[in-house]
Amino acid sequence: MKSLEFRAMNCQMLAAVDTAHARADEWLAEVPSWFANWEQHLSRFRIDSELSQLNRSRGRAFPVSSVLWDVVQAALRASAASGGLVTPTLLTAMESAGYDRSFSSLQLSGQPSGASIYLKTKTPMAVKDWRAIECNAQTRSIRLPFGMQLDLGGIAKGWAAQQAVQKLSQHGPALVDAGGDIAISGPRADGTAWPIGVTAPDGHEVEMLMLSGGGVATSGRDYRRWKQGGHWQHHILDPRTAQPAQTDILTITIVAPTTCEAEMAAKVVLILGSEEGLQWLEAHPSFAGLLILEEGQILRSRRFKSYVWS
Amino acid sequence: MSKSPTKKRPSPAAGLKWLISAAAAVSTLVGWQAFAAQEAAPVNTQLSQPAAQEVVRPAVIQPVQQPSTLKESQRPTLNKRPKVRVPAVRSTPRYRPAPVTTTRSSR
Numbered sequence: 094m095k096s097l098e099f100r101a102m103n104c105q106m107l108a109a110v111d112t113a114h115a116r117a118d119e120w121l122a123e124v125p126s127w128f129a130n131w132e133q134h135l136s137r138f139r140i141d142s143e144l145s146q147l148n149r150s151r152g153r154a155f156p157v158s159s160v161l162w163d164v165v166q167a168a169l170r171a172s173a174a175s176g177g178l179v180t181p182t183l184l185t186a187m188e189s190a191g192y193d194r195s196f197s198s199l200q201l202s203g204q205p206s207g208a209s210i211y212l213k214t215k216t217p218m219a220v221k222d223w224r225a226i227e228c229n230a231q232t233r234s235i236r237l238p239f240g241m242q243l244d245l246g247g248i249a250k251g252w253a254a255q256q257a258v259q260k261l262s263q264h265g266p267a268l269v270d271a272g273g274d275i276a277i278s279g280p281r282a283d284g285t286a287w288p289i290g291v292t293a294p295d296g297h298e299v300e301m302l303m304l305s306g307g308g309v310a311t312s313g314r315d316y317r318r319w320k321q322g323g324h325w326q327h328h329i330l331d332p333r334t335a336q337p338a339q340t341d342i343l344t345i346t347i348v349a350p351t352t353c354e355a356e357m358a359a360k361v362v363l364i365l366g367s368e369e370g371l372q373w374l375e376a377h378p379s380f381a382g383l384l385i386l387e388e389g390q391i392l393r394s395r396r397f398k399s400y401v402w403s
Numbered sequence: 404m405s406k407s408p409t410k411k412r413p414s415p416a417a418g419l420k421w422l423i424s425a426a427a428a429v430s431t432l433v434g435w436q437a438f439a440a441q442e443a444a445p446v447n448t449q450l451s452q453p454a455a456q457e458v459v460r461p462a463v464i465q466p467v468q469q470p471s472t473l474k475e476s477q478r479p480t481l482n483k484r485p486k487v488r489v490p491a492v493r494s495t496p497r498y499r500p501a502p503v504t505t506t507r508s509s510r
Contacts, residue, residue: 096503107504270504290502301502311506346506402499 094281097121101128102136102250104272108257111282112265120264127257128271134160135249137184137242144243148184152239154229162233165226168248171357172223177332179360182221184244186335187328220332247360250274251310251352275309276352288402291346293385300383301402308352312359313344313385331364338364341386345370348381348400358382367392 362370
């Protein structure tokens, strides 16, 4: 097996292909350029990205590339499947909560190092309704209501992981980890599953997943948090309140048929909290999850054990 | 004229009867001895042992010490059977694999 680690989308990435072919390193070396291209379409932190241009379209129909079109469609499917708990329309509320720059740029500009950063206080803004987004498949254009801006965040990473693993899989069984959003093309070359460690916020391994396909996503409020008005904030907003979700879950890992679905389900359960979130998981048979609570307690959905190494 | 006393010879039927009686007496005696011999034989109360089982005997038999001379830890305990270690059956050894990657939120 050959693998390559690199940074993209402000995250640590890993691409692996299970082949002994002499050109494997050459194939892997192409992967960072794919992510760089997608980031140029999808980043909200780059003023010249295609997404930033769409966000500045001020109520006009905006023709988009196939990349932005696909990711916006994936985000809208996630909104529909989650009943609006996951929505791409959180950007204004996110900036109001203080998350108005990328963490890496804040660290470079002299802010305290690490994942916890102090930001200025703003008044919370109401979240726009995702159903107001108009998409025209014929013209491949998107019209955002005036004042609405999109943040494709986790869905963009999940989509990128899926795309990269699909492209890599033409050379052999592949795995791509886009900052915790993991996509798997299928079983390894010898027919076995891919071992994936589930780690707690302190770094120790809680469980070993054995997966032969699909996606995994981990979401949490242990990372990318900041202090505002004397209180810790985190980047998972509850669209019902436009505030960081009040939840007893510290991190959650979801196994799903696709990485985008895993990303959506992880956000839903995190926002709902452990009790309601586990009920939601059990009602959706295609998902399985492991929850780590504030006090360190670990909860698993009934189907999770079927993916665990034993 | 007096008749001289003559011995009355037994009839052939009576002779046969006597022979049968004698044979029966001998048979009974032999049968009783066989029964007696069977009764006297020790009864095997041990369970049959597999022929192939190998009996391991200690090479040196230690002299038995009187319990009163043994220390507490050396005294034999009752109802203590030697533990038999049964190896777990697995077709192939399984090792915990090293993870290809680990889950962390938004690294």
